[in-house]
Amino acid sequence: MEHSTSTLAATSAQPTGQPIPQTTRSTHRWLALAVLALAQFLVVLDASIVNIALPTVGAALGLSTAALAWVVTAYVLPFGGLLLLGGRLADRFGHRRVFLIGVAGFAAASLAAGLSVDGTMLLAARAVQGAFAALLAPASLALLTQLFPDSAARGKALGLWGAVAGMGSAAGVLLGGVLTASFGWSSVFFVNVPVGILVLVAIPLLITRDRRGTAERMDAAGAATATLGLAAAVAALSEGGSLGWTSPIVLGLGVAALALLTAFVLIERRAAHPLLPFAFFRNRDALAGNIVMLLVGGSTVALFFALSVYLQEVLHLDALSAGLSQLPLALALVGIAGVVPAVVSRVGLRPTLTGALVVLGAGVVWFALAGTTGFVAGLVLPSIVIGLGLGATFVTATQLAVRGVGESDSGLASGLVNTAQQIGGALGLAVLGGIASAQTAALLAAGSGATAATAGGFLLLFLGVALLAVLGAAVTALVRSR
Known part of the structure; x- marks a missing residue:
């Protein structure tokens, strides 16, 4: 079992035969975890919260449809590209230090994004947001693994962490609609600023300073x-x-x-x-966890992008109603967090992850085939099943990806998990979105109405999301631990 960065040098003086006490980097580690999870929530949230606000942003800043796509891409590009480097910088210069730098830069860039007066300023601010998010995300997960060196507590901590990460994607649809309708498009960026300040104040009080970094040269x-x-x-x-x-x-x-x-x-x-x-990949758990996270990232980004459009263009909900309709999904994600660690302790990590992926796939298929059968049977109930499967999947896939990783590689492992999720998200959205667009165009050419054609295209996208979940279950079963 790895030692945390605050492991006392005096442990060598422990009397023979006496157990060495475990130490962590905080005497209030669960409170510290809550603050770290809040920062991670913002990072995930910002990849999706702008989706519903995009039409309003375009009207306010005079941006074309092509330019609006870059409001999302400008954030994802540096975030996905710099995560691996961000994880190694955290290992080299200190996880708390790099985390705080990431939070400060992310909050400042969010303020600039909300104050943007034209498209150029907004895109530049979004790019800076993504770059600092790439420092924040791997460092925060590495700090979690050091706060909870004992496996039982770490399982519970990762349960909360995985639920928060999954909820960030779901809450983007919910909060994006509520904030845009109530306070305007700038509020989706301004909301990061007070939270960032809270994190910057709390973390130095809750987590001890980093040890001196290693002297090895950076690659x-x-x-x-x-x-x-x-x-x-x-x-x-x-x-x-x-x-x-x-x-x-x-x-x-x-x-x-x-x-x-x-x-x-x-x-x-x-x-x-x-x-x-x-x-590093001799650790088969880390290998399997990252492959699953790649597939889950692809399914999640494609799913929530499709939902934001499907709810408005097919089910004809306004932005606020579309956001509120995802509340059952978000609540299911939160609710499953406290249950998954107990399930893992009883049946094992890999069987739990396999079951979660199957539940996720089943929920998406239900939603895809339900069509417009009714608000409860066609939207609420399948959304709850999707939330349960997605929340449990994020919990267990993250736990698998960092299992058995030593402290010196914790930043690397965290960076890899986030990189897999981001690259998977870009790939899933590109491939499944392309399939949906092609099917929609074919149905329009065949004489279908706009609503029916859009629904037909998204049917294939949702089934593709379910297929990715099944592939993840297969990887979990086939890539076994040594």
Whole structure:
């Protein structure tokens, strides 16, 4: 079992035969966890909260539809591209220090986004938000693993963490609609500022200072190729649906991503202190957890993007009603957090994760096939099932991805989990969104009405989300621990 960063040097003086007391980085670790989870909630929330506000943003700042897509992409690109580097920087310079830098930068960029007077200012602020989120996210999860070195408590902590991460995606639809309708589009950014200040005040009071960082040199070449390669890959996946997969821009980004990531692999094999030691993947739990998170990220981003459109264009709900309709899903996510650790302790981590993925897939299929059968049977009940499956999946997949990881690699493991989720999200949205768009166009050409054509396209998207969940269950069963 790993030691936390506050492990006392005096443990060597412990009398022979006496148990060595476990120490953590906080005497109020559950309160510290709540503050860390709140920061993580904002990071996940900001990837989705702007979706419903986009039409209002476009009208206020005079942005075209293509430019509005970049309000989301400008955040996702640096976030996904810099996560791996952010995790290693946290390992190198201190997890608390890097976390606080990330929170401060994220809050400042959020303030700038809310004050934007034109599209250029907004896109620049969103890019800065994503860059600082890439520091915040892996450092916060690494701090969690140090706060809870004992496996039983860590399971409960990761249960809360996974629920918060999943709820951030669901709450984006809910809060985006409520805030935009009540206070205007700027409020979806301003809400981050007071929360960021609260986190900046609380964490230094709750978590001890970092130990002195390691003296090893940073892998600059690996960091550059990984960051640029991941950013190019996310950009290609994000723009493929709108520009077309044969667009010179998309093809150029794809070739650049392939070349840079190939160079990254070659560099890491020879580096004295690699950014990503490939021996890390000898931990089959971490390998399986990251593959599942890749698939879950793809299904989640595609699902909530589709919901924000489906609820308004097919079910004809306004922005506020569309947001409120997701409240049962969000409540189910929160409710499952306290149950999953007990289930894991009784039946095991992998069986619980497999079952959660099956429940998620079943809920999405129910929602897809229910159509407009009624508010309760067609929307509320399948949303609850989706929330239960999604919440349990985030809890157990995160727990699997960091199981058995030592303190010196906790930032790396956390960065990988978040990277897998972001890359999976870009890939899932690009592929499944493209399939939905093609089906909608085909139905329109065949003479279907706009509502029926949109519903037909999203039917395929929802079934694709369910398929990704089933694939995740298969990976969980096949990639076994050594």
